[in-house]
Amino acid sequence: MSITAKNIKKTFGRYTALDGVSLEVPTGKLVALLGPSGSGKTTLLRIIAGLEFADTGSGGIFFDGEDVTQVPAGQRGVGFVFQHYALFRHLTVAENIAFGLKIRRRSERPTKKAIAEKVAELLHLIQLEDLGGRYPVQLSGGQRQRVALARALAIEPKVLLLDEPFGALDAKVRKDLRRWLRRFQDEIGLTTIFVTHDQEEALEIADEVVVMNNARIEQVGAPQEVYDRPTSSFVHRFLGNVNQITLPWGGLIDGSTAHVEDGVAFVRPHDIELVHFSEDRDGEAAVVYDIHAAGPVARVSARREGNNESVEIELPRSQLALLRLVEGDCVLLRARPKHPPVSEYAI
Amino acid sequence: MTSRKVPEKLIEMTKENLAPRQPTTATTGLSRFRRSRRVLPGFLPTLGGTLLFLSLIILLPLAALAIKAADLSWADFWMQISDARAVATYRITLTSALLATLFNVILGVWLAWILTRYEFPGRRWIDAAVDLPFALPTAVAGLSLATLLAPNGLIGQLFAPWDIKLAYALPGMVTAMVFTSFPFVVRTVQPVLADLDPQVEEAAAILGAKPRTVFLKVIFPAILPAVLAGATLALVRSLGEFGAVVFIAGNLPFQTEITSLLIYTKVAEHEYEAAAALATVVLGAALAVLVVMNTIQGKLYRRLHG
Numbered sequence: 001m002s003i004t005a006k007n008i009k010k011t012f013g014r015y016t017a018l019d020g021v022s023l024e025v026p027t028g029k030l031v032a033l034l035g036p037s038g039s040g041k042t043t044l045l046r047i048i049a050g051l052e053f054a055d056t057g058s059g060g061i062f063f064d065g066e067d068v069t070q071v072p073a074g075q076r077g078v079g080f081v082f083q084h085y086a087l088f089r090h091l092t093v094a095e096n097i098a099f100g101l102k103i104r105r106r107s108e109r110p111t112k113k114a115i116a117e118k119v120a121e122l123l124h125l126i127q128l129e130d131l132g133g134r135y136p137v138q139l140s141g142g143q144r145q146r147v148a149l150a151r152a153l154a155i156e157p158k159v160l161l162l163d164e165p166f167g168a169l170d171a172k173v174r175k176d177l178r179r180w181l182r183r184f185q186d187e188i189g190l191t192t193i194f195v196t197h198d199q200e201e202a203l204e205i206a207d208e209v210v211v212m213n214n215a216r217i218e219q220v221g222a223p224q225e226v227y228d229r230p231t232s233s234f235v236h237r238f239l240g241n242v243n244q245i246t247l248p249w250g251g252l253i254d255g256s257t258a259h260v261e262d263g264v265a266f267v268r269p270h271d272i273e274l275v276h277f278s279e280d281r282d283g284e285a286a287v288v289y290d291i292h293a294a295g296p297v298a299r300v301s302a303r304r305e306g307n308n309e310s311v312e313i314e315l316p317r318s319q320l321a322l323l324r325l326v327e328g329d330c331v332l333l334r335a336r337p338k339h340p341p342v343s344e345y346a347i
Numbered sequence: 348m349t350s351r352k353v354p355e356k357l358i359e360m361t362k363e364n365l366a367p368r369q370p371t372t373a374t375t376g377l378s379r380f381r382r383s384r385r386v387l388p389g390f391l392p393t394l395g396g397t398l399l400f401l402s403l404i405i406l407l408p409l410a411a412l413a414i415k416a417a418d419l420s421w422a423d424f425w426m427q428i429s430d431a432r433a434v435a436t437y438r439i440t441l442t443s444a445l446l447a448t449l450f451n452v453i454l455g456v457w458l459a460w461i462l463t464r465y466e467f468p469g470r471r472w473i474d475a476a477v478d479l480p481f482a483l484p485t486a487v488a489g490l491s492l493a494t495l496l497a498p499n500g501l502i503g504q505l506f507a508p509w510d511i512k513l514a515y516a517l518p519g520m521v522t523a524m525v526f527t528s529f530p531f532v533v534r535t536v537q538p539v540l541a542d543l544d545p546q547v548e549e550a551a552a553i554l555g556a557k558p559r560t561v562f563l564k565v566i567f568p569a570i571l572p573a574v575l576a577g578a579t580l581a582l583v584r585s586l587g588e589f590g591a592v593v594f595i596a597g598n599l600p601f602q603t604e605i606t607s608l609l610i611y612t613k614v615a616e617h618e619y620e621a622a623a624a625l626a627t628v629v630l631g632a633a634l635a636v637l638v639v640m641n642t643i644q645g646k647l648y649r650r651l652h653g
Contacts, residue, residue, distance in 0.1 A: 049553060051549050051552075051553065072552075073549070073552050074552050074553060074554070074555040074556065074557075075555070079553075080549075080550065080553045082546045082550060084544065084546065086544060086546040086547045086550040087547075087550075088547065088551070088564075088565060088568075089650075089651045089652070090568035090569060090571075090651055091568075099554055099556075099564075100554030100555055103551075103554070103555060103556050103560050103564065104555065135650055135653075137650070137651065137652060137653035138653065148550075151550075151554070152553075152554075155554055
């Protein structure tokens, strides 16, 4: 089912959480709402879920074109997963999963057998077959979050919404679980929106990334696109490391990857090329003052000769070795030309 | 001036966190002991002090009571506690205490709910007023309730035309017990309600639960251990209540006489052994209630919180 948000405004007292936000999520896509805290991403998700309602006079929420703006959360048919799981602690894992089905009116409630089958199927899906009788307090964080997901899926929602689903988990579990979510989504094809402030997470698993800042949407696009071609200085700064270089800069060439805004060029550290200084080449002169070569990528810091501005450059260690660079060397910097079109050699 | 050393405790905590976790959640008695070792300095002095005070204030008087009761032979003891008048007081005390507790549970949960879920002018005043029954001498409470509920009193006269007796009858006794044990349920439930994760209720609502279902199936089970704890305290307090009840009960043997009053009467008549025998019954009943309820409550609590 597709989700449309049209011109959503939301204020809490004097604080504006959403300032006229519009969003279109096509059927079957996995979309990430990415932004710093306070950017309005969670509020937008909650309004889509029906846990929060947009200010009167603003636009609405549409599921498959149908206006659900005034429909309460319980009737929207959405699955929602909270950051801190929000499991029912007095119920076992199996009872938690069955909750949404058991509370239905008798006429709409599946039979006991059907509910038990559904629970077994979901326990299998989240790979916790043997733990149906446990209580949430006996589970690890990652297991609890999977139970929360199964509970949300039990009512067969048309949309799945996840609010920082991996935020409370440790790094390893977080990675496993997000890849699991991606595979699950590929198989089921449920329209899914998840909120995150972790750019790596968004870039890794989302079909589409919605970057939010200051109650507005900054940019929408495929992960590669928002990373490679940010349309605003905010997106540039928020996604990955970036050098902010005051113009004029000798190393800025036409057709480079640099994004220029208000007399400042934004260039990622790995998009800067570095060569030893020589009179006959173009580029901005700088002096290397720090070389950090631990890990697969070497990081070189240099100071511009003109204004002492610090610039970071990332390059493969093999290349650093070839350059025989030492601290104090004079170098020339320039922004790398735009990426050549992606070749098709990957299957 | 102080050198910045990493506190040992921190290092140990880090080690503990890095150590591979046991797959089971069960902890041995020993490891539990060790974990709480350093919260307060000097485990033995603090434990000793606690036990000393406990002995002086609680255990010693109770022991004296038992010793006094032991002056009676078994036959005399049994005669005293199974006397028809005494048995009637048990029935009356238990009935009114149970009714008062039921009332307190309903009223207490209700008030705790209002105090935690709503912000309204005067909320703080009401919150403070909940503790008043503890601050007021219970005899004063009994007297003022008796004045209000007597057939010619402000409230009593409303019921008098229908021949309903409030004071000097069961309703008055229950009212007095409700008054003196009112804060327990409110004060045990209130913090638990305040700590409930609102997202759990949202999760239920999103799964299609109506507000009534959310309360019955999600909120109530979560506060149940606290409700039971409060109810236990209220019940035990009501079983032993004296001051407030004597002024309003009328104290007619076989009708409105409670056990603690009978004990008082026995003391006044210098029948100390009889008084002690009856007191052991009250004590035993209170202990039984505490043990049973704490066991149930503990089980529920562990399920919720591990």
